[in-house]
Amino acid sequence: MDIGFSPEEQEFREQCRDWLQTHIPAEKRPLNADEALDFDKAWQRQLFEAGWAGINWPERYGGRGLSIVQQVIWLEEYARARAPWIGANFVGINHGGPTLIVNASDAQKAFHLPKILKGEAIWCQGFSEPGAGSDLAGIRTKGRIEGDEIVINGSKIWTSFAHVADYQELVLRTEEGSQRHKGLSWVICDMKAPGITVRPIRKMSGQVEFAEVFYDDVRIPLDNVVGGLGNGWAVAMSTLSFERGTGFIADQVKQSQEVDDLIATARAEGLITDDRIAEDLAQLKAEVSAVRAMTYRNISEVERRGQPGPEASIIRLFTAELGQRIERMGIRLMGERLLDFRYGDDDLVHDYLRGFAATIAGGSAQIQRDIIGERMLGLPRSR
Amino acid sequence: MDLTPNDEQEALRTATVDWLADNMPLDQARTRPASIWQGMEDMGWFGLTTGAMGLDHATEALLFAELGRFLAPVSAISTAVAARWSDTEGKVALALGERILDSGDTETALGLFDGKAGLVSYQAAAAEPSLDLSTAQTILDAAPEPALLGESEAALHFRLLTAAYAVGCAEAAGAMATEYAKMREQFGKPIGSFQAIKHMCADMAVRSQVCRSQLYYAACALDGEDPDVDFHIGAAKRLADQAALENGRANIQIHGGIGMTDEALAHLPLKRAHLLQFVAPTATAELL
Numbered sequence: 001m002d003i004g005f006s007p008e009e010q011e012f013r014e015q016c017r018d019w020l021q022t023h024i025p026a027e028k029r030p031l032n033a034d035e036a037l038d039f040d041k042a043w044q045r046q047l048f049e050a051g052w053a054g055i056n057w058p059e060r061y062g063g064r065g066l067s068i069v070q071q072v073i074w075l076e077e078y079a080r081a082r083a084p085w086i087g088a089n090f091v092g093i094n095h096g097g098p099t100l101i102v103n104a105s106d107a108q109k110a111f112h113l114p115k116i117l118k119g120e121a122i123w124c125q126g127f128s129e130p131g132a133g134s135d136l137a138g139i140r141t142k143g144r145i146e147g148d149e150i151v152i153n154g155s156k157i158w159t160s161f162a163h164v165a166d167y168q169e170l171v172l173r174t175e176e177g178s179q180r181h182k183g184l185s186w187v188i189c190d191m192k193a194p195g196i197t198v199r200p201i202r203k204m205s206g207q208v209e210f211a212e213v214f215y216d217d218v219r220i221p222l223d224n225v226v227g228g229l230g231n232g233w234a235v236a237m238s239t240l241s242f243e244r245g246t247g248f249i250a251d252q253v254k255q256s257q258e259v260d261d262l263i264a265t266a267r268a269e270g271l272i273t274d275d276r277i278a279e280d281l282a283q284l285k286a287e288v289s290a291v292r293a294m295t296y297r298n299i300s301e302v303e304r305r306g307q308p309g310p311e312a313s314i315i316r317l318f319t320a321e322l323g324q325r326i327e328r329m330g331i332r333l334m335g336e337r338l339l340d341f342r343y344g345d346d347d348l349v350h351d352y353l354r355g356f357a358a359t360i361a362g363g364s365a366q367i368q369r370d371i372i373g374e375r376m377l378g379l380p381r382s383r
Numbered sequence: 384m385d386l387t388p389n390d391e392q393e394a395l396r397t398a399t400v401d402w403l404a405d406n407m408p409l410d411q412a413r414t415r416p417a418s419i420w421q422g423m424e425d426m427g428w429f430g431l432t433t434g435a436m437g438l439d440h441a442t443e444a445l446l447f448a449e450l451g452r453f454l455a456p457v458s459a460i461s462t463a464v465a466a467r468w469s470d471t472e473g474k475v476a477l478a479l480g481e482r483i484l485d486s487g488d489t490e491t492a493l494g495l496f497d498g499k500a501g502l503v504s505y506q507a508a509a510a511e512p513s514l515d516l517s518t519a520q521t522i523l524d525a526a527p528e529p530a531l532l533g534e535s536e537a538a539l540h541f542r543l544l545t546a547a548y549a550v551g552c553a554e555a556a557g558a559m560a561t562e563y564a565k566m567r568e569q570f571g572k573p574i575g576s577f578q579a580i581k582h583m584c585a586d587m588a589v590r591s592q593v594c595r596s597q598l599y600y601a602a603c604a605l606d607g608e609d610p611d612v613d614f615h616i617g618a619a620k621r622l623a624d625q626a627a628l629e630n631g632r633a634n635i636q637i638h639g640g641i642g643m644t645d646e647a648l649a650h651l652p653l654k655r656a657h658l659l660q661f662v663a664p665t666a667t668a669e670l671l
Contacts, residue, residue: 372585
C-alpha cells in the first residue's frame, strides 16, 4: 500500500494545475439553472477543447482514454482550484454518459457522447415520480409501442435541469401490466419533443433547478431504447453504481476546503476558544481526511478488480452526512446573521438549505443503510 | 497510489487470522495460557518493522488490526514499538501513567510521556484485574521516570498500532452484532430484517470502514515520510477510538438482555474500547 503518485501522474497533476490556474472563469456561476445555462455550456466547451473532458472516456467517442487515477487527479485539482460546478452538464457527464458507455449501441454512443463532452447537449434524469421515490420500482409512466415508436404518457418529478435539457435518461414501463422491476426500459427522450410540459419547482433555498415533467402522447423512436426493451432496471442500476465511483473525490476536496475555511473563521472570530466548537471542527477535519482515504481505497479496488467494492455505498452515505455536518457548523458559526438570508443569496445558508438534498436525492440515507445492511452485511431483506 | 492490500499482505493477514482464530478465541479472552506469548512471538508480530524483517508500517497496521479484532494482549503494541526503536528484548508491558498494563512476566514497560515514547522499569508485583477482562494491570505508587527514546517516530508508531487495535476492536463489535442480528428471531423474523436494527449495523460498518481507511492512509504516511503524518495518525486514532466505543455500545444494545450478561462476549469489545481510549489519545489541538 502507498499513497504516492508516479512521476507521470505527478506531471499530469502539474498540467491540470497549470491549466486551471489560468482558465477558471472570473465571473461567478449563476445560481438558477436557466441563467447558468450559457455559462455551463461555454465552460464545458472550453474544458473539452483543452482536453479535460472525459479523461477516462473512450477515445473514439471524444474522451482521452486515460486511467481512473488520472481522472481522480483531475477532479482533485479541479476542486482544489475552486473551479465552478459543471452544473447543467452534471447529468450527462456523471450519469447519462457513463450509462451509455456501458449499455448503448455504437450508433447511440457515437451520436451522444461527443455532444455531452462538448457541452452541446444537456441531459436530465427521469427516474423519480410522484409515486416512485425511494421505491423506484413503483414507476408508472408508460411507454406504448406503436410500430417503430414509443408513445409516452405520465409524469416525472425532481428532474434537475429539465427546463434547459435537450435529452433525458428516462425510465418507463414499456410492458403493459408489468410489476416492479420487470417491464421497465431506459430510453433517451428528446426533451423538445411535442407533448412534453416542464413545470420548474423552486427549492427552499430559493433556487430554481429541478422540475416536474409531464408527458402527453410524446413520441420517440424505438431506436432510443438503451440496453434492450424491458431491461431498464439493470441499465438504471449501472448508472447508480457508476455514480458511486470517482465522483466522491471532488466532494472530498471541496469539503476539506470548507472545513479549513470554517477553522479560519472560528479563529478569526475568537470562537475556537469554545471547546465544543474546537472539538467539532477537529472531528470534521479528521472525517474529511478519512473520506479521501476511503475514496483512494475504492479507486484502488477498481484498478485491481475492475469494479468498485460494496463499500462505495458507505462512502456515499458518509460523505453526504459529513457534508451536512459541515454545513451545520457553518451556520452555527454564523449566529443570528443566519436570519439575514434572502432568496438569491449564494452563501453558507444557501448551501445549508440546498444540502438537505444530499441525504435524499439518488437514494435516501435510509435506503443507503438498507443497501449496506443487505448487500454488504448480508442481513435479511426488510421489504 | 494503492490503498488495498497486495497479495503478500493478504496472505500475511490470512495467516494471522487463522492463528488467532485457533489460539486466541474471544471466549478465552480472560483466561489465556502463559504460553500464548511465545506463540505470538513465533508468529513474528513483534518484529515486523525491525531491520530483521523489514516490512512496512502498512503491513504491520493491517496485521495489528487483526490482533485488535481478537483482543490480543495490548503489550504486543509496546513490545513491537520497543523492538523497533530500542535495544530492549522480550516482552515489554504498556505503561499508562502509574499503571502498567499486561504487567506480568516482565519488568519493563513502554508508554507515552508528554507525547514522547519512553521506557520504564518497575518492580514485578501481583497483577490485578482491570475493566478490560483480557488485561491485567499493576498500579505503582507513583508514575515512574521514563528513559525517553530518541526517535520521534516511536510515538507515532505507538499511536498507529494502538489505532490499529481500536479498528479491530470496532470491527469485532460490528461483526458480533451483525451475526447476532441474523440469528436472533423476534416477531417470527431475524431481528436484522428490521430497519431499526439493520441501520444500527450499517452505521457500525460505516464507522469501521471510516477508521480502517484512515488507518491505511496514516500507515502509508508514516512509511512515505509524509509531512502531515502526525495529523493522519492522530485522525486515525481519534476515529478508531470513537468507532470502537460506539460500536461496542451498539453491540450490547443489539444483543438485548443477553448482551448485559457476563457470560456473553458482547461486553468484551466495549471494555477493550474503553481501555484503548486512554492509550495515546489524540488531543483536539493536534488536529486543528
